[in-house]
Amino acid sequence: MTAAAYAGPLPRPGIFRRFFASRFVAVSVIVLATILAWYVLAFLFDAPFQRDLDGRRGVTRTPLEFVEATFSQPKPTVPAPHQVAVDTYQSVFLANPTKPSSLLYHAWVTLTSTLVGFIAGTLFGVFLAIGIVHARSLDKSLMPWIISSQTIPILAISPMVVVVAYNLLTGKLGVSPDFSRFVAKALISTYLSFFPVTVGMVKGLRSPDPIHLDLMRTYSASAREVLWKLRLPASLPFLFTSMKVAIAASLVGAIVAELPTGAVAGIGAKLLLGSYYSQTIQLWSALIVGSVMAGLLVAAVGIAQRIVQRRMGARL
Amino acid sequence: MSVAEESSPAGAKAPEPTAVKDDAGLPIPPAAEAAPAEAAAVEAKPAVAETKPAEAKPADPVDRKTPEPASAGPKPFQSKSAAAGLGRSRAIGEDAALPAAGENPSPLRPRGKTVPPAAANLIARVRATAAPPPVSPRQDVSAPPAAVCEPPAAVSAPVTAVENAVSGALRAPTVIDVRNLSLTFMTNDGPVEALSGIDLSVGRGEFVSLIGPSGCGKTTLLRVIADLERPTGGSISVNGVSPEEARLRRGYGYVFQAPALYPWRTVARNVALPLEIMGLTRAERDRRVAANLALVNLAGFERKFPWQLSGGMQQRVSIARALSVEPDLLLMDEPFGALDEIVRDHLNEQLLQLWAKTEKTVIFVTHSIPEAVFLSTRIVVMSPRPGRVYDVIQSSLPRERTLDIRETPEFLKIAHRVRMGLKAGHSYED
Numbered sequence: 001m002t003a004a005a006y007a008g009p010l011p012r013p014g015i016f017r018r019f020f021a022s023r024f025v026a027v028s029v030i031v032l033a034t035i036l037a038w039y040v041l042a043f044l045f046d047a048p049f050q051r052d053l054d055g056r057r058g059v060t061r062t063p064l065e066f067v068e069a070t071f072s073q074p075k076p077t078v079p080a081p082h083q084v085a086v087d088t089y090q091s092v093f094l095a096n097p098t099k100p101s102s103l104l105y106h107a108w109v110t111l112t113s114t115l116v117g118f119i120a121g122t123l124f125g126v127f128l129a130i131g132i133v134h135a136r137s138l139d140k141s142l143m144p145w146i147i148s149s150q151t152i153p154i155l156a157i158s159p160m161v162v163v164v165a166y167n168l169l170t171g172k173l174g175v176s177p178d179f180s181r182f183v184a185k186a187l188i189s190t191y192l193s194f195f196p197v198t199v200g201m202v203k204g205l206r207s208p209d210p211i212h213l214d215l216m217r218t219y220s221a222s223a224r225e226v227l228w229k230l231r232l233p234a235s236l237p238f239l240f241t242s243m244k245v246a247i248a249a250s251l252v253g254a255i256v257a258e259l260p261t262g263a264v265a266g267i268g269a270k271l272l273l274g275s276y277y278s279q280t281i282q283l284w285s286a287l288i289v290g291s292v293m294a295g296l297l298v299a300a301v302g303i304a305q306r307i308v309q310r311r312m313g314a315r316l
Numbered sequence: 317m318s319v320a321e322e323s324s325p326a327g328a329k330a331p332e333p334t335a336v337k338d339d340a341g342l343p344i345p346p347a348a349e350a351a352p353a354e355a356a357a358v359e360a361k362p363a364v365a366e367t368k369p370a371e372a373k374p375a376d377p378v379d380r381k382t383p384e385p386a387s388a389g390p391k392p393f394q395s396k397s398a399a400a401g402l403g404r405s406r407a408i409g410e411d412a413a414l415p416a417a418g419e420n421p422s423p424l425r426p427r428g429k430t431v432p433p434a435a436a437n438l439i440a441r442v443r444a445t446a447a448p449p450p451v452s453p454r455q456d457v458s459a460p461p462a463a464v465c466e467p468p469a470a471v472s473a474p475v476t477a478v479e480n481a482v483s484g485a486l487r488a489p490t491v492i493d494v495r496n497l498s499l500t501f502m503t504n505d506g507p508v509e510a511l512s513g514i515d516l517s518v519g520r521g522e523f524v525s526l527i528g529p530s531g532c533g534k535t536t537l538l539r540v541i542a543d544l545e546r547p548t549g550g551s552i553s554v555n556g557v558s559p560e561e562a563r564l565r566r567g568y569g570y571v572f573q574a575p576a577l578y579p580w581r582t583v584a585r586n587v588a589l590p591l592e593i594m595g596l597t598r599a600e601r602d603r604r605v606a607a608n609l610a611l612v613n614l615a616g617f618e619r620k621f622p623w624q625l626s627g628g629m630q631q632r633v634s635i636a637r638a639l640s641v642e643p644d645l646l647l648m649d650e651p652f653g654a655l656d657e658i659v660r661d662h663l664n665e666q667l668l669q670l671w672a673k674t675e676k677t678v679i680f681v682t683h684s685i686p687e688a689v690f691l692s693t694r695i696v697v698m699s700p701r702p703g704r705v706y707d708v709i710q711s712s713l714p715r716e717r718t719l720d721i722r723e724t725p726e727f728l729k730i731a732h733r734v735r736m737g738l739k740a741g742h743s744y745e746d
Contacts, residue, residue: 313621
């Protein structure tokens with residue numbers, strides 16, 4: 001349709017223009033600027049300690065040597081980017097993924113409870129939203145609780161939930177500590193992830209046009225049929241959008257829940273240990289792996305969205 | 317999209333006259349029986365027509381505000397028996413009796429034919445777009461409408477016979493009966509009278525248009541019939557029961573102003589939507605989908621998504637969807653309002669052919685005078701504040717029409733009366 005109105009391609013800009021206008025350049029420039037700023041920051045934070053150290057040991061260095069020494073401290077206040085990169089590379093690609101020295105091992109531990117919590121949270125959220133959309137009393141009674149549940153700081157509530165669940169499962173039910181920890185973490189993930197799904201789905205389930213609802217009425221369709229054939233399909237874009245938020249929240253929930261359980265495995269445990277022993281480089285690489293994981297999870301939801309929407313005939 | 321738009325005109329250029337005869341005969345089973353009756357009707361015609369014109373004319377103003385003009389609205393396209401045919405021919409004499417009828421016998425001729433040339437054209441087009449498969453699906457089509465029509469027909473046939481025997485003035489069984497209906501919306505600015513004192517009765521097989529300016533309540537009236545709104549006063553029955561009961565029995569098909577297709581469903585699955593809800597088997601669903609898409613000239617587009625179709629095609633899908641329920645009653649709310657004039661003309665013609673083929677009762681809301689006059693057997697002129705019926709015009713145009721009829725003096729005369737009605741109803745003010 002547009003092709004008919006389109007007079008013809010505009011003259012193609014020159015190669016330099018195109019290069020500098022490209023997305024690759026835009027992203028690279030930002031990344032480079034960030035790394036540069038990181039180096040400057042690392043130097044500013046680490047240089048005083050190095051100067052102090054050198055002064056006490058009576059070492060004199062050339063400025064270049066000094067910079068090099070600053071950026072190769074074993075426990076710097078702010079590690080330099082290349083230190084983090086090397087540590088991340090070693091702990092992800094070189095270490096045995098079945099051993100705690102590998103970050104993949106920790107990532108896997110966190111990922112499992114994240115995913116279980118995310119799935120439970122999404123199901124719970126959808127379930128709540130369906131109830132809220134169909135029953136006016138649920139709308140009035142549940143919504144305030146759901147909203148206030150999210151105003152409680154997760155850091156305050158997670159130790160309580162984790163300790164109670166952990167003790168209940170290990171003590172009363174005789175479940176293994178590892179599994180109890182897993183359940184406690186998944187619970188926190190669920191707690192964080194159901195909210196965006198509920199809010200998004202309430203909106204999504206109410207999104208069909210009145211005319212589409214009227215149509216169902218002329219067919220004298222039951223509420224269940226309206227839900228399956230109209231409300232749910234219409235709400236899918238909302239579901240995926242809120243799932244993207246929910247899965248990131250799930251990961252945060254799982255990491256936070258690892259802190260108070262005395263866990264020795266998981267990204268959260270790694271962060272905690274890193275800060276206990278001032279292993280700042282490991283701390284940072286754990287952070288990087290956690291962020292990459294979050295990015296991949298969100299991207300995975302995005303891919304699922306594209307697949308589903310394409311099957312539903314969306315123009316993509 | 318370009319594919320879609322090209323294919324139908326291309327199809328139109330390739331009529332297959334040979335295919336027409338048997339195809340068109342099929343949708344209406346009693347065609348063969350009807351033939352003798354038609355012949356009788358044609359013979360009887362001129363004599364009756366000659367005598368009537370003088371009477372018919374003065375009767376016109378009497379129609380005003382009274383929904384029971386002494387005329388036979390429905391004139392079924394195909395008579396079920398010779399007796400029915402006789403009754404009808406008498407009825408026709410009364411309402412179709414016009415100066416035009418006397419000087420030009422053509423209005424009579426097409427009624428006797430089983431296949432109007434226009435319909436033949438449509439069928440040929442359907443054929444051209446859909447290759448071999450449509451043949452068998454369309455054969456199937458004929459059966460269910462007949463089956464669905466059967467109970468009311470069986471019930472009504474004796475009634476008509478009796479009525480006709482008692483007085484020739486009575487029309488076919490009433491599908492919709494509205495008495496002193498009113499509907500008042502409560503708004504923040506106080507009550508708004510959307511409908512007030514509406515009286516209307518629609519017989520089977522009629523094509524009734526509701527016309528009026530926006531805000532005159534024509535859509536509201538249609539929504540009341542469809543049980544999408546509840547009236548606040550008066551009484552209304554649809555197929556002899558309350559609108560709610562009629563809705564629960566899926567007694568009507570509703571076509572909205574917008575196509576209202578579900579964007580995540582393909583064309584075929586959109587048409588299948590009501591059938592899924594009705595709990596039909598897969599085979600039956602597939603059969604009805606194929607049949608009704610062929611009927612609206614959209615065979616071959618089953619797997620397209622709505623956004624891949626033009627506005628006119630989308631609206632045709634929504635008509636196919638309404639028809640797939642196989643209702644006797646079709647409620648259409650400005651179905652072509654959002655389309656351009658050219659597409660609208662085309663769809664109007666197709667709709668008329670469809671109506672002739674399927675013998676449905678149609679209530680059609682519009683704000684276009686030519687559209688109302690072109691399509692209807694009866695035109696209900698409504699006026700706003702409060703929404704009420706101002707005039708009811710029985711169309712004297714023949715049942716089979718082509719777009720050319722819009723140039724005839726008869727057409728212009730009716731259009732003029734509609735316009736006068738609108739004017740007198742203060743529709744052109746403020």
